[in-house]
Amino acid sequence: MDVTVVGSGPNGLAAAVTCARAGLSVRVIEAQPTPGGGARSAPDPEYPGVIHDVCSAVHPLAYASPFFRAFGLADRVTLNVPEISYANPLPGRPAALAYHDFERTCAELTDEASWRWLLGPMVQRSDAATAFVLGDK
Ligand SMILES: Cc1cc2nc3c(=O)[nH]c(=O)nc-3n(C[C@H](O)[C@H](O)[C@H](O)COP(=O)(O)OP(=O)(O)OC[C@H]3O[C@@H](n4cnc5c(N)ncnc54)[C@H](O)[C@@H]3O)c2cc1C
Incomplete structure (x- = not known):
């Protein structure tokens, strides 16, 4: 061995x-x-x-991962992608829901514009964000 x-x-x-x-x-x-x-x-x-x-x-980067791409994950495994990826219960208030759809997620959050401002660029440039997060440079 x-x-x-x-x-x-x-x-x-x-x-x-x-x-x-x-x-x-x-x-x-x-x-x-x-x-x-x-x-x-x-x-x-x-x-x-x-x-x-x-x-x-919740594995949003699984298909994007360089390792899993090389491994051919998308051809081997079908990941279930629910409409709501996860929810964060909040005491005394409605839970915050993370939809697969970014716009819908922001639309239901308090401070909608702030969330869109914070996370929107990463969604719009998801390839660059993924390369930064998962790359080795
Ligand atoms: C509560 C929680 C929720 C999470 N949710 C998410 C999520 O939604 N999405 C996401 O991407 N990541 C999530 N993560 C992170 C993700 O689980 C970890 O990043 C990932 O599992 C790490 O993989 P790993 O192989 O390094 O370690 P692990 O997955 O922890 O695997 C280590 C393995 O080694 C085994 N092991 C350890 N010591 C020994 C030993 N001496 N002999 C034999 N076997 C041993 C253990 O039994 C275990 O099976 C979450 C983590 C936690 C704690």
Whole structure:
């Protein structure tokens, strides 16, 4: 065995795939009963038949990631993209909802214009923002 990767979360599996693609023999050791680390889903212990994300649930950069692009994720895995990506409950007020649609998200938030001003440039120039966040330069 050339390489042992400890942990089968997204980073461990990315490392394992990278090593395997380089021609190395790889084994992945995982302490939990199922692989995936924080990105895995598991049956809910209290509600039989319900499977939910144990940790991370929203992956807006998955298809944009240089690693996953090279891995061909979009051809291998279909990610569910719900209309509402997530919601932030607020005490005594309606929850803040993050829609897949940026304009709709801003339109329902207090200080709509401020959110559009803050996040709009990153949406309009998402390729540049993604390269900055996920790049190594
Ligand atoms: C509550 C929460 C919500 C999140 N939500 C999001 C989200 O919505 N979107 C998003 O993109 N990111 C989210 N994240 C972040 C995301 O989960 C992490 O960035 C990602 O899981 C990190 O991957 P990783 O491979 O580095 O580590 P992990 O996913 O933590 O994987 C590490 C793995 O190593 C195993 N391990 C550790 N030590 C050993 C050992 N000694 N022997 C064997 N196995 C071992 C663990 O069991 C685990 O499976 C969230 C994180 C948290 C905590």
